[in-house]
Amino acid sequence: MNEKNWQKIAFNTTRNFCLITLSLALFGALFYSWSQKRRFDAARLDAKRATVRVSLQLERELRFAQDIALAIANDLSSGRLSDEEVFARLELDIEKDPNLSDIGVAYAPYAYAEDVRLYAPSVTRINNELQQSQLEAIYNYTRPKYLWYLNTKQRGPNWGEPYAELKNPESDDPVVGFYTPFYNSTGENKEFRGVVYTEYSLGKFQELMNSLKLGRTGYGFILSESGVFLYHPNEEYVKSLENIFNITYEQESEDLRDNLIKALNNEPVETSLSDEVTGQSSWLFLRQLDLNGWTVGIVFIQDEILPDTLTTRRQVIWLSLAVLWCLISLSILILRAYLGNTKRLWIVSSIATLLFALEIGFIWYLALRGRNYTSTRDLLLSQTGVQQLLAPQVELSKRLNQQPPIYVPTGVFIQSLDFATSNDVFITGYIWQRYRPGIHDDLSQGFFLPDALDGNDLEIKEVYRVEETNSTVIGWYFEATLRQDFDFSYYPFDAKDVQIRIWHQDFNRQDLNRQIILVPDLVSYPVINPKARPGIAEDIVLTKWNLADSFFEYEFKNYNTKFGVLNSVIKTRVPELHFTIVLQRDxxxxxxxxxxxxxxxxxxxxxxxxxxxxxxxxxxxxxxxxxxxxxxxxxxxxxxxxxxxxxxxxxxxxxxxxxxxxxxxxxxxxxxxxxxxxxxxxxxxxxxxxxxxxxxxxxxxxxxxxxxx
The missing domain is CATH 1.20.58 (Methane Monooxygenase Hydroxylase; Chain G, domain 1)
Incomplete structure (x- = not known):
């Protein structure tokens, strides 16, 4: 074969290879962009469907309770239901809806009998059993502070605002209900006789919202017509009857407030929000119920949609390789190196060497770039996220006939960190815990570090104890050498995740009949964004390492022992609180x-x-x-x-x-x-x-x- 034939073969091969790699690069870029968009669009659509589904399901449930109250009121007003038959009717109707917590009739003063000022028969569901009671014996419902009675008398049928439950001593959940008036059936003029009501315990909405699949830390919530939380994963919002508008003013979030106003004006809302405190981006979906003006909200954390760092890196590397080979083959064509000119061959050799070096540097850049922790790890960046991750533990306690878990808020502040050996790290700092009277009375006060190596290098001593309004904060200074499992395979582009595992002293106490779970004391940190490195001293000295991130996280552990207590059960999926410090090698x-x-x-x-x-x-x-x-x-x-x-x-x-x-x-x-x-x-x-x-x-x-x- 002569030289010209070789040159022709080299040209055709190089040209075809250039076109193939160019096509692969373009197709790869389009596919990467499309797959990212498809992933986001699918998650967004799922969250939107969840909002609609919950709204319809909730509205169907509420309409059933509303119809029960209206039917009783109509029968009382028409005379088809006598006053003596009320108790029997209430018991019959509450059985129709197992989610109802309370049903009753509150007569106006002297409307039941001339010698009886107030009369209010009620049937309450307590521990799945029905109990009759007289509301007037518990409180005077005609007083102005009990708005459900006064508003119904003045405005007619309505869904009221939630208020603290007084009829059920076994529950501290507020209640919300539908209220409708009934009238005197005799005479030409309608005379107000009282109010018929059906009420829900706000805890009942939890079962409905738990059916949502919104990632690990996404969640739903329900607002009343005025913005009071009827359901939220953070139970404190519900039990304290927190108004979401108060939160928007505290957080100075005008965007959220404007979107809430739109939703309360019956305008569906779909928007993206960024939380400066946690560093998370999320989608917010709001939809108002046609029945009563309540609003269903869905929050979906966008960071959880992203693939893990390794998957993204692989996709980008293969895309860049197609570009690399396209450029090399293009340089051969442009310089006509296929003709065999020595000078041009040296130029192509230099270009190929440079492009290979740039590709290696690009991969190093991808390795050094910040990792996406949220998609693969259970970071604790908000109280709501903590509640969502611990919800299965509450259900587990119910199945085991245990009391609900006790949560002990725990905080960490690291002052110094030094590597004693390749796998041992010496750490000093402070750990504090918050104990509340009435909640933590039976608990020991303290913690231990299960990864501490040598008792001679371990020091934990109490250094302060502060009495606050509703809690006692105890702080300990600690010094400890902790054993870690570090991966050096990427050296010198490796990172170390220094994890401080913290256990409560009573982690295996059987007499409590409940789990003791440590939760991060998030209120002690102004900003919990991992990039802000909360819990780390600003002047900490690290030789050979750069501080990248810090955060709290849960690791769910299985223990293959009963810790010597033979009548106990093997602990599985135990949430261990870790404070993690991410170090990137300099x-x-x-x-x-x-x-x-x-x-x-x-x-x-x-x-x-x-x-x-x-x-x-x-x-x-x-x-x-x-x-x-x-x-x-x-x-x-x-x-x-x-x-x-x-x-x-x-x-x-x-x-x-x-x-x-x-x-x-x-x-x-x-x-x-x-x-x-x-x-x-x-x-x-x-x-x-x-x-x-x-x-x-x-x-x-x-x-x-x-x-x-």
Whole structure:
């Protein structure tokens, strides 16, 4: 085959390869963009459907309770239901709806009988049993502060605002209900006789909202017509009858307030919000019920939709590889290197080497870029998120006939951190806990660190105790050496997650018949965004490391022991509170100190290749032996600095060097042979010289891809 045919084949092959890689790059970019958009659109649509579904289901349930009250009122007004039959009717109707907590009739003063001022028969569901009671014996419902009675008398049928339950001593959940008047059936003028009501305990809405699938920390909530929480994962909002508008003023969130006003004006809302305190972005969906003006809200955390960091990195790497090969083949076509011109071949070799180096640097950049923790880990960034993650523990306690879990707010502040060995870290700082009277009375006060190594290096001492209005805050100073499982395989682009595991002293007490769960004391941190590094001293000194993030998280653990208590159960899915400090290695110093000698060795090795000929082949072999000795010493230095079982990423650089030193030595031997191979004879060993740097960088690129993807 003549030279022109070879050139034609080279041109066609390069052109086709360029078109293929260009197509792959364009298709990959479009597919990556489409898949990201599709993922977000699907999650957004699911959240929107959940809002509509909950709204319709809630409205159907409420309408049933409303119809019950209206039917009783109509029968009383028409005379079809006598006053003596009221109790029997109430018991019959409350059985129709197992979610109703209370049903009753509140007569106006002297409307029941001339000698009876107030009369209000009521049937209440207490612990799934129906109990009759007289509301007038509990409180005077005609007083102005009980708005449900007064508003119904003045306005007619209405869904009232929630208020504190007084009829059920077993529940501290507020109630909300439908109220409708009934009138005197005799006489020409309608005379107000009283109010019929059906009421729900706000705790009943939890079952409906728990059916939502909104990720790990997404959640739903329900607002009354005035903005009072009827349901929220944070039970304190419900029990304290918190108004969402008060929260918007406290957080200075005008966008949220404007969207709430739109929703309360019966305008569906779909919007994105960013929380400066937690650093999370979320979608907010609001929809008002046609029945009574209540608003259903859905919050979906956008960060949970994103794929984990490794998946994203793989997709971007494969996309960039298509671009890389497209540029290399394009440079061959533009420079017409397929014609075999030596000068142009050297230019293409240099371009390929540079592009391979840039691709390696790009992968390093992806490895150093911030990780997406939210998609793979249970970060604790808000009280609502904590409640959502712990909801299964509440259900588990019910199934085990235990009391609800006791939550102990716990905070951490780290003052210093030092690495004693490759896997041991010495930490000093403060840990505090908040104990409330009436909740934590039976608990011991204290904690321990299960990862602490040596009792001689462990110190925990109480340094302050502050009595606040509703709680006692106890702070301890601690010093401890903690054993950690660090991964050094990415060295020098590795990161360390220093995790401080905290257990309560009473984690295995059986007499309490309930779980003791530590929760982060989020109110003690002005900003909980991991990028703000909460709980870390601003002047902390870290040698060789940069502080990246800090956050609280739960790790759900399974323990394969009963801890010696034979009549207990094996603990599974136990939420362990971790305070995690993410450290990124300061790679510049080790990179320069290690890459510098390697570059010198590679350059000298290339110089040997350039000057090698039949006359100095033995000198080349001797120099290769010296290079091997230098590389071995440098690798030993790295191994002494980083003690680990596996192979470090940077060690592959040394393996590549060994391989190319061996190849140069083989070429020198081939030069000494009487019968030389064609690629060695061609233009004085030109082919190995042209391929030297591109092959080194390509091999390093392959290793980098395998390690980081």
């Amino acid at each position: 790679f510049i110093a080790p990179f320069i100190s290690r890459v510098g000698p390697i570059m010198i060795v590679v350059s000298l090795l290339f110089a040997l290749l350039l000057v090698s000929n039949d006359d100095n082949a033995m000198e080349v072999l001797g120099a290769c032996g010296g290079f091997v000795f230098i590389v071995i010493l440098d690798q030993i230095t790295v191994r002494e600095e980083i003690v680990t079982k596996g192979i470090l990423y940077f060690e592959y650089f040394y393996f590549v060097l060994y391989f190319f030193i061996f190849l140069v030595a083989v070429l020198a031997i081939l030069l000494l042979s009487e019968k030389k191979l064609g690629f060695v004879k061609y233009k004085n060993n030109l082919i190995p010289k042209l391929l030297f740097f591109p092959c080194i960088m390509k091999l390093l690129l392959i290793i980098t891809i395998l390690v980081f993807s």
